[in-house]
Amino acid sequence: MAYFRNLDQKIKELLGLFEKDQRWLIVINADPDALASAMALKRIMARRVRAVGIAHVNEVSRPDNLAMIKLLRIPTQKLTPLLKAQYDRFAIVDSQPHHHPDFEDIDFSIILDHHPLKDEPPQAEFREIRPDYGANSSLMTEYLYNLKMRPGKLLATALVYGIKTDTQSFERPFSDVDIRAFRYLTKFYNPLLLQKIVRSEFRKEWLKYFSQAFKKVKILGQGLSVFMGTVDSPDILVILADFFLRVHNVSWDLVSGLHDDKLIVIFRGDGLRRDMGKMASQMFGDLGTAGGHRSMARAEIPLSKLERTHPQQFIWQRLGDYRKKRGRQEMAGWNRSEE
Ligand SMILES: [Mn+2]
Known part of the structure; x- marks a missing residue:
């Protein structure tokens, strides 16, 4: 043959x-x-x-x-x-x-x-x-x-x-x-x-963002979140989100920043327990474009929609609401399976 x-x-x-x-x-x-x-x-x-x-x-x-x-x-x-x-x-x-x-x-x-x-x-x-x-x-x-x-x-x-x-x-x-x-x-x-x-994954001018990100990162159980403030390009948020997912025992992350009068949030996950596409649309679907796949998603929200809330504060609020709702859903699922 x-x-x-x-x-x-x-x-x-x-x-x-x-x-x-x-x-x-x-x-x-x-x-x-x-x-x-x-x-x-x-x-x-x-x-x-x-x-x-x-x-x-x-x-x-x-x-x-x-x-x-x-x-x-x-x-x-x-x-x-x-x-x-x-x-x-x-x-x-x-x-x-x-x-x-x-x-x-x-x-x-x-x-x-x-x-x-x-x-x-x-x-x-x-x-x-x-x-x-x-x-x-x-x-x-x-x-x-x-x-x-x-x-x-x-x-x-x-x-x-x-x-x-x-x-x-x-x-x-x-x-x-x-x-x-x-x-x-x-x-x-x-x-x-x-x-x-x-191995050519990063540009030299991105390195400063890494050092900022290491200082700003907030660990949330199996996940983490970083708000980067204003960035030159949303690409850097994607690079960082991919990077942090490579840390052992991190199963999802959110990396957010401001660009062109928009709040941009990049979601990455291992796709096993949590669906990042759903997480993105549940957190931000009411305010802008939000969605994606199980393991990668993205939300873009015009800054005018945040009214006067600081973007970082805003993400924390939304994340808190999401986790509460998810917690309730998990409890409901638990109760059902116990019955
Ligand atoms: Mn091809």
Whole structure:
């Protein structure tokens, strides 16, 4: 049995598109899986066409993404009309044209993706969309394998990270192909480079927030809460909430702060006993947007809704009300099961 499915027909169609005088631009919404996929397609096109560029439509700010671009030398640029005008053919990987407004006015000749299909699939001369794959990097690995192109160290590391990120290290839905691609790529990747990228979690300018958070943290049994005051970006609240959940015997946390005239509360939990989505909507649903999943949730409340209560005071009140109500619910449940 072959290691991957046979793609002879698809490969013929794909290679049939390329001509020596073309300039191709690969357009992405940059995340690790998209960056790796673009790198793989660029490798496939190299020497078959005159020029291949990569362009992203989003702002790249996550430290691991920045580390990946730098360490794996991925030549991606922000998509601008000026950049676009330098190319005559366009490909999109790890996305479909309806996923972002900046994709919509581009005429794509190639679509390679793994997101769910709309009722009406997007049109392109060449298209392969595999919603059953956990990562688009796995699809790209199949193409490289069928083309007998052995991935170099940097490309293999990128594809491994793409699969690792999109499947959350195989904790999210994945297919056999994802496992096979991962296994195959680990023959060629550089584990130290991967580790360096994985460990790029924080920006230096965030460190001051950590020291503030350690001083302000309030322990509440199995949980904890931190009010950070005004922050430069709500991202830092997410980073801190994820961080504190890694403390032994902490099963949930709330990290809150002020940004753009809003009180933002990030909820994180282990998802075992407490549903953070419900907690968020019970605490703040009457005042703003509040909700999420069992293990992660978020609330955003316009400061005007707090009237004159200090935000930290306000969170304490709401948390107190929530715990009282939850306590009563637990008591009621206890009584019933005792009967
Ligand atoms: Mn993906």
